[in-house]
Amino acid sequence: MSVLVFADSSEGKFKKSAFEVVSYGKKIAEQLGSNVVAVTINVADASELYTYGAEKVVSVSNDQITTFNAKAYASVLKQIASKENASAVIIDSSIDGLYLAPMVAVNLEAGYASNVVALPSSTSPFTVKRKAFSNKAFSNTIISTDVKIIGLAKNSFGVHENPVSGTTESFDAQITDADLGVKSVSVDKATGKVTIADADIVISAGRGLKGPENWGMIEELAEVLGAATACSKPVSDLGWRPHGEHVGQTGKPVASNLYIAIGISGAIQHLAGINASKVKVVINTDPEAPFFKAADYGIVGDAFEVVPTLIEKLKAFKQS
Amino acid sequence: MKILVCISHVPDTTSKINFKENDTKFDANGVQFVINPYDEFSLTRAMWFKEKQGATVTVVNVGNATTEPTLRKALAIGADDAIRVNTEALDGFLVAKQIAEVVKKGDYDLVLAGRESIDYNGGMVPGMLASILDFNFVNGCIGLEIDGDAATASREIDGGNEKISTNLPLIIAGQKGLVEEKDLRIPNMRGIMMARKKPLSVIEPVEVSSQTATTSFEKPAAKGAVKLVDADNVDELINLLHNEAKVI
Numbered sequence: 001m002s003v004l005v006f007a008d009s010s011e012g013k014f015k016k017s018a019f020e021v022v023s024y025g026k027k028i029a030e031q032l033g034s035n036v037v038a039v040t041i042n043v044a045d046a047s048e049l050y051t052y053g054a055e056k057v058v059s060v061s062n063d064q065i066t067t068f069n070a071k072a073y074a075s076v077l078k079q080i081a082s083k084e085n086a087s088a089v090i091i092d093s094s095i096d097g098l099y100l101a102p103m104v105a106v107n108l109e110a111g112y113a114s115n116v117v118a119l120p121s122s123t124s125p126f127t128v129k130r131k132a133f134s135n136k137a138f139s140n141t142i143i144s145t146d147v148k149i150i151g152l153a154k155n156s157f158g159v160h161e162n163p164v165s166g167t168t169e170s171f172d173a174q175i176t177d178a179d180l181g182v183k184s185v186s187v188d189k190a191t192g193k194v195t196i197a198d199a200d201i202v203i204s205a206g207r208g209l210k211g212p213e214n215w216g217m218i219e220e221l222a223e224v225l226g227a228a229t230a231c232s233k234p235v236s237d238l239g240w241r242p243h244g245e246h247v248g249q250t251g252k253p254v255a256s257n258l259y260i261a262i263g264i265s266g267a268i269q270h271l272a273g274i275n276a277s278k279v280k281v282v283i284n285t286d287p288e289a290p291f292f293k294a295a296d297y298g299i300v301g302d303a304f305e306v307v308p309t310l311i312e313k314l315k316a317f318k319q320s
Numbered sequence: 321m322k323i324l325v326c327i328s329h330v331p332d333t334t335s336k337i338n339f340k341e342n343d344t345k346f347d348a349n350g351v352q353f354v355i356n357p358y359d360e361f362s363l364t365r366a367m368w369f370k371e372k373q374g375a376t377v378t379v380v381n382v383g384n385a386t387t388e389p390t391l392r393k394a395l396a397i398g399a400d401d402a403i404r405v406n407t408e409a410l411d412g413f414l415v416a417k418q419i420a421e422v423v424k425k426g427d428y429d430l431v432l433a434g435r436e437s438i439d440y441n442g443g444m445v446p447g448m449l450a451s452i453l454d455f456n457f458v459n460g461c462i463g464l465e466i467d468g469d470a471a472t473a474s475r476e477i478d479g480g481n482e483k484i485s486t487n488l489p490l491i492i493a494g495q496k497g498l499v500e501e502k503d504l505r506i507p508n509m510r511g512i513m514m515a516r517k518k519p520l521s522v523i524e525p526v527e528v529s530s531q532t533a534t535t536s537f538e539k540p541a542a543k544g545a546v547k548l549v550d551a552d553n554v555d556e557l558i559n560l561l562h563n564e565a566k567v568i
């Protein structure tokens with residue numbers, strides 16, 4: 001028996017979530033008294049995963065799947081799960097992970113819980129806590145099948161070092177034409193920008209900024225902090241910012257360490273999507289704005305005065 | 321083209337979420353139910369195919385009779401007919417299995433669903449459905465064109481988007497971008513009147529056991545009060561974020 005962990009990568013480099021799922025998989029394997037096996041696809045050197053407890057890495061190199069392909073990846077995971085006699089498969093609940101996991105579940109006739117936020121509270125019955133109602137609640141869910149699929153919510157468990165002397169085995173995955181029924185034609189991605197999914201810090205701005213011409217200071221603040229930029233829904237609906245920046249209940253979820261909301265009122269739908277962030281800061285002229293009830297720190301003030309000062313002071317702070 | 325749109329019946333986004341019976345059940349008391357916002361984008365795209373390319377649009381829900389007003393609303397927006405599979409939606413797998421039967425019987429070419437439903441946020445049904453039926457599948461879809469059997473789609477990825485080519489039969493899990501917010505339709509009086517006469521068939525479920533069960537719910541721990549920092553004292557905010565919260 002083993003706990004299989006999918007360590008996702010992009011262009012041969014592990015995503016940050018890969019280290020979190022391996023750390024998590026290691027702990028579940030301890031709970032179940034089994035071993036953790038990490039799966040990588042097209043990563044030349046997977047030894048980085050040993051640091052987080054992966055005793056064994058199964059490495060797949062295949063030039064038919066040089067970019068993410070959910071169906072083909074699901075088939076690869078099924079083949080390896082059968083070979084390794086996996087009793088649990090851990091996949092991150094990222095955009096790609098959420099695409100992949102339900103297909104793996106059906107392939108393995110396994111029950112699946114997504115957006116899980118903690119280690120199982122019990123292994124018999126196998127019970128996990130997951131997000132529900134867009135971060136307004138959690139549900140405790142029993143998975144009753146022999147094989148369990150767990151989708152791990154970002155930043156919920158953390159990355160924990162647990163060095164082992166691991167080994168890497170290569171695996172020759174069989175990919176059929178049917179597995180490649182969905183083909184990637186092209187990818188359009190801002191290069192050199194931190195993504196909302198990967199970011200430790202997210203700087204988000206709302207309608208309080210008055211117009212798209214005022215986003216220069218938001219981008220500058222993000223740059224100083226190495227942060228991603230985000231926005232409220234009306235801002236993307238108005239075309240001030242791209243849809244990809246829309247966060248909240250009907251946009252992207254945010255689970256960063258720090259979320260700074262500037263000129264955002266804090267509507268229930270906005271808060272639902274960003275509540276999983278650890279520390280929240282609000283800057284708003286209106287002391288009655290609902291965001292102040294959800295935030296850890298707040299400044300009642302005009303963004304056009306506070307943000308430039310904050311940038312200047314942060315630059316000095318970073319230099320000291 | 322025969323299109324099936326999966327409609328989830330969910331609490332309105334402004335709902336206060338409460339539980340009853342020792343936190344084992346969602347308390348629907350005083351809650352307004354709506355078409356799941358993600359499904360609305362998909363339904364609107366389906367209407368576009370119907371009007372521009374000639375398609376029939378059926379909507380389906382797996383649930384008990386309380387979901388029928390939500391299906392009627394989808395009919396009022398313009399779907400041709402509705403199907404309700406008469407069973408409790410116990411988990412994503414059970415729902416996917418029931419819808420798979422509907423797809424097989426009705427020979428649909430295109431199934432449009434939402435990326436997730438905003439109640440249980442599982443995000444499982446479309447992907448499971450695709451695997452059960454062995455159809456192609458695009459998740460997080462933000463653009464879809466169909467030409468004969470060929471489909472071009474885009475999906476959201478971290479930090480951008482990806483263009484995809486694939487073929488029918490196809491499952492799509494949509495979100496904003498599939499159509500724009502301003503294109504969403506509010507049912508008008510005529511639509512509502514017509515919806516009353518459109519067929520809504522109730523079919524009995526196939527035998528499937530669920531794979532997961534929710535035993536209880538919890539609310540997030542109450543949050544402490546916000547620490548306010550004076551607008552003239554931005555240094556203090558930096559100090560707190562660095563020394564107290566340790567996030568910068």
Ligand SMILES: Cc1cc2nc3c(=O)[nH]c(=O)nc-3n(C[C@H](O)[C@H](O)[C@H](O)COP(=O)(O)OP(=O)(O)OC[C@H]3O[C@@H](n4cnc5c(N)ncnc54)[C@H](O)[C@@H]3O)c2cc1C
Nearest residue numbers: 206207208232233248249250263264265267270285286303
């Ligand atoms: C079905 C549904 C789904 C939704 N999903 C989402 C979602 O996913 N994400 C989302 O964000 N919203 C969502 N919404 C919209 C949500 O209800 C709010 O309308 C939206 O979040 C408000 O955006 P805002 O805070 O930018 O704008 P506003 O509510 O207009 O707030 C602007 C804020 O800026 C402040 N302000 C003004 N001037 C300044 C200044 N100079 N300096 C500092 N502050 C200033 C104001 O005091 C105010 O608080 C959804 C709504 C519905 C109905």
